[in-house]
Amino acid sequence: MSQTEEPVAVVALEISPRTKPSNYPEPFASRMAGREKRPLADFFGLSNFGVNLTRLIPGAGSALRHAHATQDEFLYILEGHPVLVTDQGETALAPGMCSGFKAGTGNGHQLVNRTNSNVLYLEIGDRSAGDSVSYPDDDLKAIFGSEGKWQFMHKDGTPY
Amino acid sequence: MSQTEEPVAVVALEISPRTKPSNYPEPFASRMAGREKRPLADFFGLSNFGVNLTRLIPGAGSALRHAHATQDEFLYILEGHPVLVTDQGETALAPGMCSGFKAGTGNGHQLVNRTNSNVLYLEIGDRSAGDSVSYPDDDLKAIFGSEGKWQFMHKDGTPY
Numbered sequence: 001m002s003q004t005e006e007p008v009a010v011v012a013l014e015i016s017p018r019t020k021p022s023n024y025p026e027p028f029a030s031r032m033a034g035r036e037k038r039p040l041a042d043f044f045g046l047s048n049f050g051v052n053l054t055r056l057i058p059g060a061g062s063a064l065r066h067a068h069a070t071q072d073e074f075l076y077i078l079e080g081h082p083v084l085v086t087d088q089g090e091t092a093l094a095p096g097m098c099s100g101f102k103a104g105t106g107n108g109h110q111l112v113n114r115t116n117s118n119v120l121y122l123e124i125g126d127r128s129a130g131d132s133v134s135y136p137d138d139d140l141k142a143i144f145g146s147e148g149k150w151q152f153m154h155k156d157g158t159p160y
Numbered sequence: 161m162s163q164t165e166e167p168v169a170v171v172a173l174e175i176s177p178r179t180k181p182s183n184y185p186e187p188f189a190s191r192m193a194g195r196e197k198r199p200l201a202d203f204f205g206l207s208n209f210g211v212n213l214t215r216l217i218p219g220a221g222s223a224l225r226h227a228h229a230t231q232d233e234f235l236y237i238l239e240g241h242p243v244l245v246t247d248q249g250e251t252a253l254a255p256g257m258c259s260g261f262k263a264g265t266g267n268g269h270q271l272v273n274r275t276n277s278n279v280l281y282l283e284i285g286d287r288s289a290g291d292s293v294s295y296p297d298d299d300l301k302a303i304f305g306s307e308g309k310w311q312f313m314h315k316d317g318t319p320y
Contacts (some may be wrong), residue, residue, distance in 0.1 A: 009253055012236065021250060041260050043260065046234060091169050098170065099168060111310025124211060133216045
């Protein structure tokens with residue numbers, strides 16, 4: 001075993017948060033203030049899916065409301081009481097509740113923390129190729145480019 | 161929207177557990193008594209990865225110690241204090257701790273509940289094709305067959 005080997009297991013909250021708060025262009029990136037993501041699965045070198053431990057302070061949201069074309073997504077609430085916004089309206093969540101978002105449905109989802117306490121949850125998504133993301137409430141769409149980066153554009157295709 | 165639409169979100173512990181406790185052949189299946197898995201992501205129709213909410217009663221184990229060839233795996237402890245067994249030895253876990261197991265390393269892992277209280281955790285694994293599983297401590301290997309089922313055999317290839 002090498003001297004630099006990673007630990008077998010860690011306290012999730014001790015993994016460093018992402019330093020870049022959002023990939024969105026403005027004015028959307030600023031809306032993500034108050035969201036902090038810890039990339040747990042990346043820490044262990046996993047590449048087939050991501051697991052983030054994400055904290056939302058009061059007033060913060062998980063993302064713009066969005067839907068993936070090829071990547072499934074799943075949420076499990078650990079602490080706090082966010083609202084889940086989808087095409088079905090608003091659903092009140094609580095610790096121990098979960099939700100899943102199958103790729104390709106076009107039904108956008110978003111968590112919003114309207115309480116005075118933090119929300120802590122696990123978000124899981126796979127890395128299926130050819131993904132794109134639609135944003136039903138915003139003039140934005142995203143395509144995962146061949147160079148391995150998200151490309152954001154207006155709904156008419158013009159770049160930000 | 162159809163009348164039979166699934167709920168947007170659910171209490172994870174209210175999802176029904178799997179009725180078949182293990183796919184292992186005997187004598188290994190009986191060792192999995194005391195393990196109960198709730199397939200959370202399947203409930204929402206996700207197909208790119210699985211998320212199980214798994215409970216281990218005192219004395220139970222998560223699985224035989226095993227390693228996947230192509231599928232990554234990740235664990236997050238919600239309740240209780242299991243021991244994680246790997247090639248590095250034994251690691252004591254606690255709620256809020258996590259571990260990840262990259263595909264292809266051959267380093268087998270297993271959770272064991274040696275306490276007098278239940279253990280509850282989330283286990284996540286993807287569905288990458290061509291997977292096989294090695295079991296360093298047992299005369300067993302598994303290959304995911306072309307017909308979509310796990311095939312179990314002795315290490316020398318003879319069937320169980």
